[in-house]
Amino acid sequence: xxxxxxxxxxxxxxxxxxxxxxxxxxxxxxxxxxxxxxxxxxxxxxxxxxxxxxxxxxxxxxxxxxxxxxxxxxxxxxxxxxxxxxxxxxxxxxxxxxxxxxxxxxxxxxxxxxxxxxxxxxxxxxxxxxxxxxxxxxxxxxxxxxxxxxxxxxxxxxxxxxxxxxxxxxxxxxxxxxxxxxxxxxxxxxxxxxxxxxxxxxxxxxxxxxxxxxxxxxxxxxxxxxxxxxxxxxxxxxxxxxxxxxxxxxxxxxxxxxxxxxxxxxxxxxxxxxxxxxxxxxxxxxxxxxx
Amino acid sequence: xxxxxxxxxxxxxxxxxxxxxxxxxxxxxxxxxxxxxxxxxxxxxxxxxxxxxxxxxxxxxxxxxxxxxxxxxxxxxxxxxxxxxxxxxxxxxxxxxxxxxxxxxxxxxxxxxxxxxxxxxxxxxxxxxxxxxxxxxxxxxxxxxxxxxxxxxxxxxxxxxxxxxxxxxxxxxxxxxxxxxxxxxxxxxxxxxxxxxxxxxxxxxxxxxxxxxxxxxxxxxxxxxxxxxxxxxxxxxxxxxxxxxxxxxxxxxxxxxxxxxxxxxxxxxxxxxxxxxxxxx
Numbered sequence: 001x002x003x004x005x006x007x008x009x010x011x012x013x014x015x016x017x018x019x020x021x022x023x024x025x026x027x028x029x030x031x032x033x034x035x036x037x038x039x040x041x042x043x044x045x046x047x048x049x050x051x052x053x054x055x056x057x058x059x060x061x062x063x064x065x066x067x068x069x070x071x072x073x074x075x076x077x078x079x080x081x082x083x084x085x086x087x088x089x090x091x092x093x094x095x096x097x098x099x100x101x102x103x104x105x106x107x108x109x110x111x112x113x114x115x116x117x118x119x120x121x122x123x124x125x126x127x128x129x130x131x132x133x134x135x136x137x138x139x140x141x142x143x144x145x146x147x148x149x150x151x152x153x154x155x156x157x158x159x160x161x162x163x164x165x166x167x168x169x170x171x172x173x174x175x176x177x178x179x180x181x182x183x184x185x186x187x188x189x190x191x192x193x194x195x196x197x198x199x200x201x202x203x204x205x206x207x208x209x210x211x212x213x214x215x216x217x218x219x220x221x222x223x224x225x226x227x228x229x230x231x232x233x234x235x236x237x238x239x240x241x242x243x244x245x246x247x248x249x250x251x252x253x254x255x256x257x258x259x260x261x262x263x264x265x266x267x268x269x270x271x272x273x274x275x276x277x278x279x280x281x282x283x284x285x286x287x288x289x290x291x
Numbered sequence: 292x293x294x295x296x297x298x299x300x301x302x303x304x305x306x307x308x309x310x311x312x313x314x315x316x317x318x319x320x321x322x323x324x325x326x327x328x329x330x331x332x333x334x335x336x337x338x339x340x341x342x343x344x345x346x347x348x349x350x351x352x353x354x355x356x357x358x359x360x361x362x363x364x365x366x367x368x369x370x371x372x373x374x375x376x377x378x379x380x381x382x383x384x385x386x387x388x389x390x391x392x393x394x395x396x397x398x399x400x401x402x403x404x405x406x407x408x409x410x411x412x413x414x415x416x417x418x419x420x421x422x423x424x425x426x427x428x429x430x431x432x433x434x435x436x437x438x439x440x441x442x443x444x445x446x447x448x449x450x451x452x453x454x455x456x457x458x459x460x461x462x463x464x465x466x467x468x469x470x471x472x473x474x475x476x477x478x479x480x481x482x483x484x485x486x487x488x489x490x491x492x493x494x495x496x497x498x499x500x501x502x503x504x505x506x507x508x509x510x511x512x513x514x515x516x517x518x519x520x521x522x523x524x525x526x527x528x529x530x531x532x533x534x535x536x537x538x539x540x541x542x543x544x545x546x547x548x549x550x551x552x553x554x555x556x557x558x559x560x561x562x563x564x565x566x567x568x569x570x571x572x
Binding site (some may be wrong): 001003004006007008009010011013014017018020021022024025026028029083084087088090091093098100102103104105106107108109110111112113115116117118119120125126127161162164165166169173183184187196215218222224225229236239243247248250256259260263266267270271274 | 294295297302305306308309312313315316317319320322323325326334354368382383384385389390393394395396398399401405408409410411412414415416418419420422423438439441442443445446449465474494499502503504505506507511520521522523525527529536539540543546547550551554555558562570
């Protein structure tokens with residue numbers, strides 16, 4: 001048997017899986033986006049779904065909100081991850097235990113953690129409202145998921161919470177991989193901690209930072225459970241991202257054609273973003289000397 | 292060593308920082324536990340208090356009555372994640388070997404296409420996926436939650452395992468070939484035993500992925516209660532008018548406990564393995 005035939009045989013099962021579950025549905029989504037498919041049947045209607053979508057000012061709000069949601073959440077995750085990893089990297093007694101305590105959000109079903117947050121945000125009995133009242137910071141109960149702005153930022157906080165442990169542990173591992181000689185040389189030269197962090201730690205772990213940023217960005221863009229369980233996209237659309245909007249149109253209202261057009265837009269936006277980012281990643285890797 | 296020494300003030304600062312960071316990470320768990328200890332009527336009517344005298348573990352007994360299928364949900368979650376992990380590994384191992392060791396046309400293009408799958412989630416492809424599941428007659432079965440899960444975890448699995456396999460020295464395989472062993476025999480008897488640590492790490496990461504995301508496919512492709520995984524099963528109760536919150540929280544905490552304990556006990560090995568990709572560069 002030739003080497004290439006053997007290679008392709010080994011890959012075949014993976015291709016079959018991806019073909020059935022990803023590639024074929026993707027082709028179908030594109031086809032459906034040109035139809036008015038619903039439970040009743042489907043007719044070819046050309047670009048009508050897209051025309052309707054792009055003439056709807058609300059849709060631009062949703063696109064803008066999705067990118068804002070993604071950027072804000074990813075930046076916060078990276079910042080939290082850097083802070084957390086630096087703290088856990090400090091040589092203090094108890095660090096082994098602290099590292100274990102970061103893990104729980106990572107190893108439970110996301111939906112379960114979100115149910116906990118939903119309670120925290122509750123205005124009647126939630127801890128956040130209760131503590132704010134006890135401290136006298138607010139007069140009345142604050143129902144964080146009930147007003148537009150607070151609901152959006154509450155969802156961001158929950159998304160950051162879901163992503164923080166993984167980012168933290170990856171950064172921590174990268175920090176531990178940085179050669180001690182670099183730090184020692186800098187230390188001998190009298191460089192302080194902050195200087196060593198900025199000039200050694202950050203550049204050394206930069207490849208990990210940028211790859212975690214891309215992964216987090218894709219996950220956050222596609223994140224469904226968090227918003228769906230907290231607010232189902234409300235109040236009055238304040239937390240409706242592209243994914244939520246697509247789910248509502250396609251599954252809740254069963255307007256398959258219109259939903260498919262939204263799904264195609266998501267795929268195109270993510271593809272453009274990823275290509276852009278990979279180009280950037282390449283530059284970063286060159287600059288910092290990683291392969 | 293001297294460089295690592297902190298002044299007392301710095302030490303206090305670090306501990307305060309760690310405390311705040313861990314408080315954020317563990318806050319929902321702390322709150323879920325607090326809620327699970329309080330009687331329902333007190334929970335809803337009384338003003339917020341940190342501590343109260345009526346704490347009890349009653350909800351941990353009552354929940355089995357309120358959520359009769361709770362035990363089933365917990366097992367379903369573990370079963371689905373395990374099945375996804377096994378199927379994913381069966382598909383990933385040969386493919387990863389192929390990418391690590393063999394040379395064939397369109398190698399990097401096809402690997403790139405696999406990785407591009409990471410850009411999609413089930414949510415984008417739900418409509419046709421629903422039809423595929425219906426056509427295959429898989430709706431309302433475990434398969435409806437297992438098969439899509441496998442597909443979306445394959446690309447990362449291939450990527451991770453490939454980098455492990457690349458680190459195994461080639462000489463052993465070459466020796467096997469010289470002795471006349473077939474490719475398949477070499478893969479099974481030489482490469483796989485050497486790759487066991489890597490296999491464990493990749494399987495763990497697949498399991499975490501499969502366990503964390505048991506919601507969308509479950510609420511969309513399955514309406515059979517006995518088959519629901521924990522998150523979807525509990526979510527149904529939260530939709531009711533009178534939610535017995537204390538019991539829901541008790542159920543949620545109890546439900547995640549087995550897997551969480553498993554990971555916390557093994558964390559030393561897992562974190563090192565899972566994040567190995569981060570250090571490699």
